[in-house]
Structure formats: C-alpha cells, structure tokens
Amino acid sequence: MPNSELMPIGVFARRSGLTSSALRFYADSGLLPAAVVDPVTGYRYYSPAQVPRATQLRRLREIAMPLTTVETLLAAESDEASRLLDEHVTRTVEEAKAAQRTAAVIESSLAGVPSLPIAVLRGPVLADAVEQVLTATVRETGMPVLAALFLEVSQEAVTLTATDRYRLATRTLAPVEPPLHTWAAAVDGDELRTASAAIRRSGTVRIEATARGIRLRLADREDQHCRLIADEAFPDYRLVLASLGEATTRVRVSKALLLRSLEELPGERVALRVTDGAVTHLWAGDGHSGTRLPAAVTGLAFRIWFELTTLYPAVSTAIGPDVLLDLRGYDQPVTVRSADRGDLTTLIMPIRPDHLEQDDKENSA
Template sequence: MSSSEVMSIGSFAQRTGLTASALRFYADSGFLAPARVDAGSGYRFYEQGQVDRAVLLRRLREIGMPLAAVGDVLDADAERAVRLVEEHVRKVLGDAATAQRDAASITASWAGEPPSEPIALSGPVFAAAIEQVLSATTRESEIPVLNGVFFECGPEAVTVTATDRYRSATRTLLPVEQVTVGWSATVHADDLRSVLSGVHRSHRVSVALARNGVRVVLDGAAEQHCRLLAEPFPDHRAMLEALPAVTTRVAVEKVDLLRALEVSSAAEPSLAVRRDGLTLTGDSGVGSPVPALVTGPDLDIRFQLTTLYPAVSTAIGADLLLDLRGAEQPATVRSADHGDLTALVMPIPARSRP
C-alpha cells in the first residue's frame, strides 16, 4: 500500500470533519477501524474509500442519533437506512413536543393563578370535533396562529374553529354540565394532536384555561397540558357575516361525492351544478355524474382537491349541503342533519378558455 493511498489520522480528520480523538473513539468502538496501524509507532492510517462512511457517521451523530442506531444505519441497505433515520427524527420531534408541553405545565404551576372552571365534555365527541377542525390548520412560520384551534367556551356551548386562510372548520359541542364563566383562547394544534389518543379512550374529559395553557383532564385524573398561541385568531365570525347570500344549494350524499373525488384523482376538480344534478370533472376532462338535489341557478365552480376533500370527508352524517355563492365566493360544506360542523372552502378561478 503506497503512501498516496492512505492518509494520516490528522489528514483524515480534516477530510471528514471528525477530530482525531473522535476517530480514535469510533475505531475503539468498532464503527470505523483504521485501514492500517503502524506496528512500531501505533500511528493510524485511513484510506480514501473510508471517507464517505466517516462523513455519514459524523452527520448521523450531528442529528443526535445514538451510537447503537448509528451502527444499524451504517450496516443497512439504503431503504432500511432511510427508514431508520426517519424513525429517529420522529422520535426526536416527539420528545421535543413532550418536553415543550411538560415545560409549559411546570411553568403554569408557578403562575399562582388557578385554572378556570373546568368544562366537562364527552371524550369521543370532543376527540371527533378536534380531529375534524384540525384538518383546516397549517404550519406557516410567518403566521403561527394558523396552526392553532380557537376555543370559545361559554355556559352552554364550546365552539372550536381552525382556518388556513383557504378553508375553515367550526364545530360546536354541548358540555355535559353547564358552567357559569366562559373563556376563549387559541390552543396549539400540535399539542391537541398529541392528546387525542388519550381523549379517544376517555369517557369524559374536562378542559380548563390556565395562564400558560389549557389543561385537558382525562379519565383517571390523567392531565395533559396544551400550549397557547399568543397571536390574535382571525375574526372568523366577521368573515362569515360578510359572506354574500347563498344562491345555489346542493344536497348530496357524502359517500357519492367522496367516491367521485377519489375516482377522478384531479388536483383541481370542477363541479358543474345543474338543476338535474352534479357533475364532477377531473384532469382528463371526463365528467362523473353525482346524484344531487339542486336548488338555484346553474353554476360551474372549481376547487383545490386538498381543500375540498378534507371538508367533505370530515363532515358529519350521510348527507351534505353545499351552499354556493358564485364561482369566486367561499362555499360552505355542512351536514344536512347535523349542522354543528361547518366548513368554509375557497374556490379557485376557473381556467381560461382558448
């Protein structure tokens, strides 16, 4: 082996971004043995072919991967290595979210302010409501409040609302027991997602507002803490009140509309609303008739699938009402028999015709 084919530990360290001491540690740990060790001096030498493995080892350690997991990645094929890295990232993010909630709960205990009067709700109903409105949240670094759910808790009802500017979803719940004092706050959507599994398994839950968050108490007195978002929530009520009057109303079975959306697989499905029914047209230009009861003038309206489909799929009950106000006005999707879930969906401009 010629000197041009090997590198001293110092040169190898410079090439890979690892310190000489780290290279000795990884060699002794069995992760990156030197290509040759001089018997007399004990100097370690590395080959060019070891650079990629050393750089990968360094990068895996930089994202906080434990040594045992690093060894698994280094010895895995590409497909398994990708899966192991993704699993590690999910765990890191989960641990960080748990730490954030726990820290908020700890600091809340020092606030010296007792939580508001707890509001008792049905666990399964509360879980379903949160899941339904969470579909209208989004993560935008410039507008963090869009990754929040706005709670309005009064003596007779609890209303939860979310919006991503292109759609909104609102659900109203009845408390198991009435309370005397109300409150409102925007709760971090990621924290609500984290507590959902426990809420699903609880017959009854209670929610209460504290200075630094919302406390969700499950069956068995297990307590979860959800952070608040300080930014003002968009005035969704004013937006709803400013909407023009409904001009065309469509009554349609949820399963029929979902099936048509899924079969078309269009990124921007178009709805042709006529007196005799509804036709959904996909990217291919082929229309799929959907049985519907239509009242009002004919209308052609187009949506992004990513906004329309969640609004339809999370609706309650078998039958839906689509309240349409024109091709460029927000459409309302609501349940025909259970009107407490309301989703507002923005259409997109119709394609220009040649």
C-alpha cells in the same frame, strides 16, 4: 491512492463537519477508521472517498441515533437503511411528545400554580369536534399556530377553530354548564389529538386553564394536559367569515354518495360541474368523465376545481347525511357544512389549473 490525496485529521474534520476528537472516537469504535495511520507518529490520515460516510455519520448523530443503529444503518442496503431511519424518527417524535405531556403534568401539579375553570363539555362531543376541526391544520416551520386549535369560551358557547390559511374549520358546542368566564387561547393541536381518545371515553370533561396550558379533567380517568401556543396570534378568522360574499350557487347533495364518488376518482384534482339538479365529478386530463349525482341546486350552473386532499376531509367531517356547498366563484372560498345543522362550518379554497383555459372562459362568462 497516492499519499498526496490523503488528508490529515484536521483537514478531514473541516471537510466532514466532525471534530478531531469525534473522528478519533469513531475510528477507535470502528465506525470510521482512518485510511492510513503513520506507524511512527501515530498521525491519522483520511481519503476524500471517506467524506460521504463521515458526513452521513455526522447527520445521523445530529438526530441522536444510537451508535449501534448508526453502524447497522451505514452497512445496510438503501431500503433497510430507510426503514431504520423512519423507525428512529418515529421513536424520537413519540418520545418528545411524551416528554412534553409529562412536563405539562408536572408543571400543572406544582404547588401554587393557579387554574381557572372555563367550561364543561360532553366528552364524545368534544372529541368529535377536535378531530373534525383539526383537519384544517398544517405543520409549517416557524408558525406553530397553524397546527393549533383556537379554543374560545363565552357565556353562551364554546367555539373550536383551526386554519392553515387555505382551509378554515370552526365548530360551536353547547356547554353542559354555563361558563363563568370568557377565555380564548390557541392549544397545541397534536396534544389535543392525542388526548381525544381518552376524552371520547369520558362522559363529561371539565376544562381548566393555567398560565401555559389547559387541564382536561375526565370522569374516572387520568387528567389530560395540553400546552398553549403563545408564540404568535391566531389568524383573525372572524374577519374571513364576515368578508364572505353571498353564495351564487348552493348545492345540497348526499354526503355518502359524494364521498364514494370522490374515492373512486383516479386523479388528485377534482372538478364539480354543477347543473340543474345534478353534480358531475371530473378530474384533470379527462373533461368528460365522472359520476353524475342527484343534487338540489339553486343558482347558476358552475364548474369549480379542488385538490382532492382539500375537498375530501371537508366533506367527510360534515355532520349529518347531507352536505351543503355554498359556491361564490371559481377563486372564492367555498363553504362546506351540514344541510341540517350549523354548528360545524368548513371553508376551503378552490384551485384553477393553468391549463384549463376552457374553464376560465366558462366561469368568466
């Protein structure tokens, strides 16, 4: 390579995003030796071909990867490099969550931190409710409340709600003891999900609120702590529920049969064709294939499309052997709930694939 193409360390630092001192350290450690070192002045020069490696090295260090792992990853084939990267990210996330939980424990144990007893619930029931409702969450940058569970306590009930603005799940629980206070806040969904295993093994759970979190006091087990999400207000889900129109078609179908049929479909999109006494499952690309299921149908014949990743969780978390689907229109929210119990309600939005012109004509007729 001609000498004219070599860059002094300052120029290479600007190209790679690394500081000159970092480049000297990586050269001395063998991770990124200079292409040429002037034997008289000791000045280091780098080639343009070294920029990708330097950039990759900078990015790996930005995510706090240890130097020994960085060295192994940079020398590895792509599959092995991906595995090492995934392992590091998983470990980093787990360590961050553990640090958050430990911080919550320390904060709640500080002298003078007040707590407010807000509710007593059955542990297994609360754990089930947490897992069911959290299916309607999503992780979105800058909007942590969409990954949270909104916990409301009144003198009659405890309500758990989650929404990602496309799905909404809410469940109402009967407390073991009448709550003495009303209270509401968004709780970190990931931390509740992690705590649910311990919650499930406790006969009763006493929930106490602090300024920044909740303390879950478990019978004969270590307390669990979850942080509050206070960055933004939780969406007004009650307004969504109140604005729902009347169902034009109502379907009662076996939960087990519906799930089994959905599991066997090859596509990522699924259509429900509702006729008198039956539901037929279709998928994009084949308008005549599917499984015919017996169902109790009232109202108009209907065809409606969903993403499988939206419909399946809503059905799988429903309580009881049968599910009830309330359909309002191909572009309106669909209610999914138990046919026997009303304490868990899930709302999901359908989709309308652009290429399904025939569906548009049928639904608008």
